[in-house]
Amino acid sequence: xxxxxxxxxxxxxxxxxxxxxxxxxxxxxxxxxVAIGNSLHYHVDHLVQNCESVQEMMDTPTVAYEGIVEVxxxxxxxLNRRYEHFFAQxxxxxxxxxxxxxxxxxxxxxxxxxKHSSQMxxxxxxxxxxxxxxxxxxxxxxxxxxxxxxxxxxxNLQNYE
Numbered sequence: 001x002x003x004x005x006x007x008x009x010x011x012x013x014x015x016x017x018x019x020x021x022x023x024x025x026x027x028x029x030x031x032x033x034v035a036i037g038n039s040l041h042y043h044v045d046h047l048v049q050n051c052e053s054v055q056e057m058m059d060t061p062t063v064a065y066e067g068i069v070e071v072x073x074x075x076x077x078x079l080n081r082r083y084e085h086f087f088a089q090x091x092x093x094x095x096x097x098x099x100x101x102x103x104x105x106x107x108x109x110x111x112x113x114x115k116h117s118s119q120m121x122x123x124x125x126x127x128x129x130x131x132x133x134x135x136x137x138x139x140x141x142x143x144x145x146x147x148x149x150x151x152x153x154x155x156n157l158q159n160y161e
Contacts, residue, residue, distance in 0.1 A: 029054065072111065079108050083115070087127045094128075094161050098154045101127065105150070117149045124150060128157075135160055 018026070032054045037045060044061055051057040066072060082104055088097040101124055108115065115123075122145075125136040135157070139145050148156070 076111055076113060079113060088129045094157055118146060120150050121148055121153050124153060
């Protein structure tokens with residue numbers, strides 16, 4: 001992969017004064033730019049169309065969508081905090097609570113924050129309101145809980161809703 005565009009330093013030269021190695025670098029640069037441009041969704045293309053190097057073309061969408069390291073760290077900390085303090089809201093249905101929890105877990109996975117399935121199951125059970133307290137206690141003491149994932153727990157709880 002070409003890290004820096006040879007076009008920048010070579011712009012001052014006349015086209016006829018390029019040697020064979022420079023022509024190969026320019027050709028590779030153009031091919032790499034086209035490959036990157038073609039692989040991006042048309043909504044993202046505007047971010048890279050004015051980039052001067054291949055490396056800049058690679059870094060620009062990363063920063064735009066994932067943020068710089070400090071932003072990622074803050075986002076990870078916020079997601080962990082939201083996970084730790086997650087509870088069902090007053091008047092919220094089981095499905096709404098599950099969807100909110102699942103959305104949070106998916107955002108955590110996107111940023112490589114991994115929670116074991118059994119941790120998520122227990123956290124979800126603990127986050128349910130008083131209405132589910134008895135059923136949650138029964139499930140926590142059941143042997144099946146160790147093998148249960150979040151979706152099967154949700155299906156099990158829906159039977160009692």
